[in-house]
Amino acid sequence: MKLIVAVIRPERLNDVLEALFEADVRGITVSRVEGHGGEYQPMETYRGATVKMELQEKVRLEIGVSESFVERTVQVLLEAARTGAVGDGKVFVLPVDGVYRVRTGERDQLAVTPEPRHGEVRTDAP
Ligand SMILES: Nc1ncnc2c1ncn2[C@@H]1O[C@H](COP(=O)(O)OP(=O)(O)O)[C@@H](O)[C@H]1O
Ligand SMILES: [Mg+2]
Structure with missing residues (x-):
């Protein structure tokens, strides 16, 4: 298991x-x-030039996947x-010790796989 x-x-x-959906990646936060x-914006002060860290709006994605879905x-x-x-x-890949589905108590690979729709058999879980 990894947390991307x-x-x-x-x-x-x-x-x-859209691209994640096409690749069958489902659970995401x-x-x-x-x-x-790392980009620095110069800022004047009465004591001389200093710098501040300018912040940009970004989106953070968290995606828990089993090993076969990491790459x-x-x-x-x-x-x-x-x-x-x-x-x-940036993309960070973090090791994960365990994932649990709250509703069922299923863990790890079963916990990151979307529930099959009614009548559908779960085959190769991601
Ligand atoms: N080392 C880091 N740790 C956490 N977040 C980072 C790190 N480096 C960059 N980021 C995030 O990625 C955003 C995009 O900037 P960055 O990844 O540095 O783009 P580039 O490498 O093209 O300059 C930053 O605004 C910041 O939110
Ligand atoms: Mg940068």
């Missing part, structure tokens, strides 16, 4: 969500955040979130 945390541009969110990626999820994010300009963001 991505910080992306808000204007790329719709395309990223989206937060509006502010971030700084495709990262690839989708790298492609769909990219503009090529500074500030496109």
Whole structure:
């Protein structure tokens, strides 16, 4: 299990969500955040020049996936979130000790797989 945390541009969110859906990636949490990626904005003070960290609006995605979904999820994010300009963001891949579905108590792979629709048999769980 991995938790993929991505910080992306808000204007790329719709395309990223669509691309994740096409890749069969389902469970996701989206937060509006502010971030700084290393660009410094000079600021004058009476004591002389100093700097401050200017914050940009970003979107943070959290996606819990089983091992077989890690690579495709990262690839989708790298492609769909990219503009090529500074500030496109970052993708972090974190180890996860366990995931539990609150409703059923299922854990790990079963917990990150969407419930099958009525009458549908769950086969290769992501
Ligand atoms: N080391 C980091 N840790 C956490 N978030 C980061 C880190 N570096 C960048 N970010 C996030 O990514 C956003 C996009 O900037 P960045 O990834 O630095 O783009 P680029 O590398 O193209 O300059 C930042 O505003 C910040 O929210
Ligand atoms: Mg940067």
